Amino acid sequence: MNIPANLRYTNDHEWARDEGDGSYTVGITDFAQESLGGIVYVELAAEGTRLKAGDRFGTVESTKSVSELYAPISGVIAARNTDLDGAPDACNTDPYGSAWMVRISAESSGEFEALMDASAYATHTAG
Amino acid sequence: MTALQRTPLYDAHLRLGGQMVAFAGWEMPVQYAGKGLVVEHEATRTAVGLFDVSHMGEILVQGADAMVELNRLVSNDISKLEDGDACYNVLCHEDGGAVDDLYVYRLDSERWFVVVNASNVDKDFAHMQRLARKPELFHNRSRDFGQIAVQGPNASALLARVSPGDAIGLPRNKIRVHSFRGANLLVATTGYTGEAGFEVYCPPEIADSLWTALLEAGADLGVTPVGLGARDTLRLEMGFPLYGHELDDQTSGYEARVGWAIKPKKLGGFVGSDALLRLQAAGLPKKLVGLELLDRGVPRADCQVLHNGAVVGKVTSGTHSPTAKKPIALAYVPPGLSALGTELSVDIRGQAKRAVVVAFPFVTPGSFFPQ
Incomplete structure (x- = not known):
């Protein structure tokens, strides 16, 4: 399973990447896409939506199941990946790349630093 | 809460990386590692899928009056069946609601094999015991059978390699006896995927070796184990009702569009047939x-x-x-x-x-x- 070292992770299997400009890109992990199976639909909150860490910002559906997406950090959605509307299967093939979901302009950097690093997430998913 | 039951293929699912979930009181694979619902679904439509359906219930109705007794309880007209024929039925309450949907196989004139949903075995058997005039003819044999469904375009080729026999090449809704390593199998040309194929009933103790033989013999035929996830999407694509979803105690087979399997005017009718005729005359809600x-x-x-x-x-x-x-x-x-x-x-x-x-x-x- 792929767990890039440069990302931070949540208990709910989202990843976040520091873009260095106060914004953070968010998606779901390789573990999440593998567990869900073929992803057929991604619904994301609109740009401008204000989120608290832990708020729902979207839904990912595989053929069988529905999973909610939760914001890793507080902030405002600065961008959402509209490519996923037409090609949700990218979540399965490229979860850390072209299947990024939203970019959040964060209120502070503290919440990002508090997320799990790659080794902690590897332990979390091994359980 | 009672412990979940395991089928004779439980160990086989673990070996294959089956993701086990609770279903109808059983611990069943929803999908398999390295495959997944969509892959398993497509393999069944284009090659051949293997399904563990051992959780299904089997009720044997045996005796000189077996046909008459069973025909009073089920919706289709089983008096029309010859030895080795099968048909789909609804088991109805007196008010026409569905107790279950089930398959009836005529093994011979005095032995009728009834296959029911796992979630309803106890309810169905109690219903039969309560309403049959000769309840002693009904035997719950659910623990005595493993069941493997072999479904898809390559199903016949695969079964021919592992257990050749008379069922191969027959139209739908037939049942024949095959053998596998000295044991008798009941092989039916039925299934719930919409594909051609077989449902194979076997003694539980050989289920694992039969399953393994089918997987090994079918590698070049594209055989894959298929979990409950794809079993559901396959039947849903065909519009087949699933008890608890399209059919339930308050819903009749007419509403669920399986009226083709309901014969309320057959000789003597059946439990629920009067109510179903009234429902039809009044208009379905x-x-x-x-x-x-x-x-x-x-x-x-x-x-x-x-x-x-x-x-x-x-x-x-x-x-x-x-x-x-x-x-x-x-x-x-x-x-x-x-x-x-x-x-x-x-x-x-x-x-x-x-x-x-x-x-x-x-x-x-x-x-x-x-x-």
Whole structure:
């Protein structure tokens, strides 16, 4: 399973990447896409939506199941990946790349630093 | 809470990386590692899938009066069956609601093999015991059978390698005895995927070796184990009812569109036939329809169906069809809104998604039984 070292992770299997400009890109992990199976639909909150860490910002559906997406950090959605509307299967093939979901302009950097690093997430998913 | 039951193929599922979940009191694989629902679904439509359906219940009705006794309880006319024939039935309450849907196989004139849903075995058997005039003819033999479904275009080629015999090449709804390593198998040309194929009943102690032999012999035929996830999407693409979704104690087979298996005017009728005739004469309160979503999204069971903003019905099963690659659903709506092409909408998490009534089966299967 792929767990890039440069990302931070949540208990709910989202990843976040520091873009260095106060914004953070968010998606779901390789573990999440593998567990869900073929992803057929991604619904994301609109740009401008204000989120608290832990708020729902979207839904990912595989053929069988529905999973909610939760914001890793507080902030405002600065961008959402509209490519996923037409090609949700990218979540399965490229979860850390072209299947990024939203970019959040964060209120502070503290919440990002508090997320799990790659080794902690590897332990979390091994359980 | 009672412990979950395990089928004789439990260890085989673990060896294959089956993701085990609770279903109808059983611990069953929903999908397999390295495969997954869509891969397993497509393999069944294009090659051959193996399904553990050992959780299903088997009831044997045995004796000189077996046919008459059983025919009084089930909806189809089983007096028409010859030895080795089978048919689909609804088991009905006195008021016409469905106790279960089931398959009846005539092994011979005095031995009738009834296969019922896992979740309903105890309820069905109690119903039969309560309403049969000769309850002593009914035997719950559910623990005595493993069951493996072999489904898809390559099913015949695969079974011929492992257990050749008379069932291969027959039309649908037949049952024959085959053998495997000295044990007798009951091999039926039935299934719930829409594909041609077999349902193989075996002694539980050989289920694992039969399953393993089928997987090993079928590598070049594209055989794959298939979990409950794809079993559900395969049957839903065909519009086959699933008890607890399209059929339940309050819903009749007419509403679920399986009227072709209901013969209320057969000689002597059956438990529930009078109520069903009255229901038909009075007009059905609801009708099962196929829906295709025109907007993006995935309809799921219990989503509300709307017409001009008002709630008019409910989705009973829904998914993103792996074959048609679009969102599909079965739903109950008033008969006045059941015509093909009727525009409705489905409430998915508070958003009304546009939908249209379409015919089902939603897809054409990849294989057909000989006529």
